[in-house]
Amino acid sequence: MALAISRRAAALILGVCFSFAGLSPARAETLAIPVGSQIRPIQTAVLFQEIFYNFFPESDGTTYVQTGDIPAMWLRDSVAQTIPYIRFVSAYPAMRQTFFGVIQRDAKNILTDPHAEAFSADYHVWEDKWEIDSLSWPVLLVFMYYVNTHDRTIFTPVLHRAMQAIVTTLQCEQHHATCSRYSWPHPVPTHARYNPDTGMIWSAFRPSDDPVTYRFNIPQNAIAVVAMRLLATFARDAFGDQKLADDAMSLATQVQTGIERYGRTWDPTHGWMYVYETDGYGDDNLMDDANIPNLTALPYIGWCATDDPVYLDTRRFTLSSADPYYYSGKYASGLGSPHTPKGWVWPIGIMGAALSTRRRTEITDAIDMLDRSDTLNGLMHESVNPNDPSQFTRPQFGWANAFWADLLFRTVAGYRAIPFVTLDTIVPFEQVSQIPTITPPFTQLFDTAELNTTLGYLLSQHPSI
Numbered sequence: 001m002a003l004a005i006s007r008r009a010a011a012l013i014l015g016v017c018f019s020f021a022g023l024s025p026a027r028a029e030t031l032a033i034p035v036g037s038q039i040r041p042i043q044t045a046v047l048f049q050e051i052f053y054n055f056f057p058e059s060d061g062t063t064y065v066q067t068g069d070i071p072a073m074w075l076r077d078s079v080a081q082t083i084p085y086i087r088f089v090s091a092y093p094a095m096r097q098t099f100f101g102v103i104q105r106d107a108k109n110i111l112t113d114p115h116a117e118a119f120s121a122d123y124h125v126w127e128d129k130w131e132i133d134s135l136s137w138p139v140l141l142v143f144m145y146y147v148n149t150h151d152r153t154i155f156t157p158v159l160h161r162a163m164q165a166i167v168t169t170l171q172c173e174q175h176h177a178t179c180s181r182y183s184w185p186h187p188v189p190t191h192a193r194y195n196p197d198t199g200m201i202w203s204a205f206r207p208s209d210d211p212v213t214y215r216f217n218i219p220q221n222a223i224a225v226v227a228m229r230l231l232a233t234f235a236r237d238a239f240g241d242q243k244l245a246d247d248a249m250s251l252a253t254q255v256q257t258g259i260e261r262y263g264r265t266w267d268p269t270h271g272w273m274y275v276y277e278t279d280g281y282g283d284d285n286l287m288d289d290a291n292i293p294n295l296t297a298l299p300y301i302g303w304c305a306t307d308d309p310v311y312l313d314t315r316r317f318t319l320s321s322a323d324p325y326y327y328s329g330k331y332a333s334g335l336g337s338p339h340t341p342k343g344w345v346w347p348i349g350i351m352g353a354a355l356s357t358r359r360r361t362e363i364t365d366a367i368d369m370l371d372r373s374d375t376l377n378g379l380m381h382e383s384v385n386p387n388d389p390s391q392f393t394r395p396q397f398g399w400a401n402a403f404w405a406d407l408l409f410r411t412v413a414g415y416r417a418i419p420f421v422t423l424d425t426i427v428p429f430e431q432v433s434q435i436p437t438i439t440p441p442f443t444q445l446f447d448t449a450e451l452n453t454t455l456g457y458l459l460s461q462h463p464s465i
Contacts, residue, residue: 063105111165217276
């Protein structure tokens with residue numbers, strides 16, 4: 001910890017020195033990114049694109065976060081777009097109001113409709129697809145922000161009611177047939193039959209916004225366990241609500257037991273592995289999708305360690321041709337999704353795999369692929385044709401942009417992860433894994449200084465952030 005603080009302090013001093021020396025972002029401060037056998041400079045300003053172009057302060061004190069090129073705010077995306085930048089709040093307290101606003105906006109959106117996943121700037125439902133993780137990500141943001149800032153002002157009555165609505169909704173969807181009024185009005189290719197006694201949470205759509213095949217999506221249930229355990233840790237202290245804490249912990253325990261009992265299968269080739277979806281009766285969907293939470297990124301969300309045996313067997317499956325949504329091409333290989341054209345790879349899937357490994361070569365290979373498939377000088381698409389990156393979906397995808405920044409902050413500049421959990425993972429007797437850096441310490445020091453110089457300059461030019 002002392003080493004990390006000293007390193008941050010040294011980087012800030014260097015950043016100030018650079019500023020006095022006249023090195024402003026107008027001179028294109030860069031990070032030196034090792035790709036293949038070369039070094040590619042990436043403009044540091046691009047890595048802060050999200051907070052200066054997709055975060056909008058509103059008159060009610062909240063922050064509306066647009067998901068890039070779609071004029072709507074997804075609960076999941078808004079949190080993922082915020083998380084990489086929490087690490088800078090201690091150095092730049094002016095950012096607190098922005099992130100406070102994101103937390104309060106998500107809370108108000110949840111109270112508008114806890115089953116919806118996306119909202120417009122005027123609090124109307126943009127899309128009403130029930131996805132478990134949409135209620136999990138906002139809990140993660142509250143925990144991560146508070147642990148890193150100790151800012152208790154976020155614990156408003158509105159946030160309290162939103163946390164209660166989250167637990168109530170998840171509990172209800174554990175007993176969907178007898179409790180829930182949610183239904184999707186259009187035909188979907190989802191198997192209607194499911195076991196109502198698994199303890200897991202019923203879902204209608206995946207994190208990709210595509211319909212589930214079987215009602216119990218394992219990655220979504222896993223992130224719900226993480227979120228509920230975190231909520232149980234702060235509900236009493238933050239709100240004086242012991243019942244909320246107890247309900248959250250009970251829910252987490254039930255869902256975790258369900259995953260352990262129904263969410264794994266034996267595969268003759270890969271061994272014991274997690275399934276992507278199950279009906280609880282033995283019918284499983286063996287696949288993975290690029291959108292997170294997914295199976296490949298289970299260590300990233302704090303479910304397990306990167307060396308967990310079941311996870312490693314699962315990863316060997318998800319990142320292989322055995323997975324029907326793993327694709328390879330001339331410029332990239334990685335997870336795709338039924339949400340986009342067959343054979344196309346999602347940059348966010350490549351990043352998720354890189355943020356869930358301890359192997360430096362996998363990280364450098366991922367960055368190399370992202371560099372080769374990038375057609376917007378540091379901004380990321382939703383998906384790309386791995387044989388022709390000029391073909392892509394969505395000009396720029398806010399979540400992927402933020403994820404790309406987080407990957408470089410951690411592996412190139414040497415910032416530690418902002419943990420989703422404390423020291424222990426959900427799987428017992430395992431610790432949260434740190435991914436390795438790919439640059440030497442001296443380079444990390446200068447890269448950190450470059451990032452701080454850029455952020456300081458951008459904040460001075462955008463005082464509303």
